[in-house]
Amino acid sequence: MADAGVDVRDADVLIGTSSGGRVALQLASGTPLEKIFEGQVNVAAHVARPSFGADWGKLQRDIAHAKELGGERTEILKRIGALALANAGPDRRALVSSQLPMQTWPDRLIRLIALNAETGVRRAFDRECGIDLVDALMATTAFFGAAPIWFEGAPYIDGGFHSSDNADLAAGYPKALVLALKAPPWALKLVSLEEGVADLRATGSEVIVIQPDEEATEAMASVGSLMDPAICEPATRAGRAQGHRVVQARGTTGWW
Numbered sequence: 001m002a003d004a005g006v007d008v009r010d011a012d013v014l015i016g017t018s019s020g021g022r023v024a025l026q027l028a029s030g031t032p033l034e035k036i037f038e039g040q041v042n043v044a045a046h047v048a049r050p051s052f053g054a055d056w057g058k059l060q061r062d063i064a065h066a067k068e069l070g071g072e073r074t075e076i077l078k079r080i081g082a083l084a085l086a087n088a089g090p091d092r093r094a095l096v097s098s099q100l101p102m103q104t105w106p107d108r109l110i111r112l113i114a115l116n117a118e119t120g121v122r123r124a125f126d127r128e129c130g131i132d133l134v135d136a137l138m139a140t141t142a143f144f145g146a147a148p149i150w151f152e153g154a155p156y157i158d159g160g161f162h163s164s165d166n167a168d169l170a171a172g173y174p175k176a177l178v179l180a181l182k183a184p185p186w187a188l189k190l191v192s193l194e195e196g197v198a199d200l201r202a203t204g205s206e207v208i209v210i211q212p213d214e215e216a217t218e219a220m221a222s223v224g225s226l227m228d229p230a231i232c233e234p235a236t237r238a239g240r241a242q243g244h245r246v247v248q249a250r251g252t253t254g255w256w
Contacts, residue, residue, distance in 0.1 A: 004247035013109040018160040021112040021140040029101035040236040044229040074120035081117030084157045089145040113159030113166045114139035167196035171203040178209045216242045
């Protein structure tokens with residue numbers, strides 16, 4: 001998109017959930033986009049495919065049951081949080097720290113979204129709340145098989161258990177650009193992108209949603225799994241090509 005004349009780094013705030021938190025930090029790092037692009041294209045050579053020792057099929061069934069029991073969103077998320085805590089893994093501080101483009105919060109406004117595993121309530125971490133940046137990123141990416149992050153006496157896990165995008169948290173801004181993958185059938189989030197965007201639009205915000213188009217989807221599908229590091233090169237190249245198409249279709253004005 002920047003190649004075509006629209007730089008998403010011009011946004012007033014960057015909100016990232018789970019892997020989206022990593023994207024937000026890259027965009028706020030001040031690193032030239034071309035260097036970030038090259039890093040993503042070549043990342044598979046340096047990253048191993050993550051291992052997960054738990055019974056994934058059973059976990060999916062347990063989460064489906066947690067949702068079927070119903071109740072308020074927080075009640076459902078408390079059940080999911082209990083499952084996440086019961087299936088936690090080792091501490092990832094050294095690994096996550098080594099992957100960050102910076103070790104302290106940047107000057108610009110970034111919010112990383114995590115979920116309190118005990119209360120089922122989301123929390124937006126930023127530089128003002130006192131949490132270490134590495135802890136904030138570990139919290140928003142603490143999926144099954146990863147240790148939760150304890151902050152102010154509470155365990156925090158991946159904000160994606162609530163929503164993969166948490167678009168409604170952009171309320172208060174006149175315009176919002178949502179960059180989101182299309183949720184696979186096994187996605188564990190409770191709130192869909194459509195629901196979050198509808199809630200955001202109900203506050204009066206103009207929302208633009210960009211998801212992988214057909215060409216980008218085919219490029220990613222060629223690898224097989226979204227969790228396979230080998231997807232990074234085709235996804236990165238396809239994303240750059242789609243960015244050109246998006247701006248060519250919408251023009252360069254009216255984004256912010």
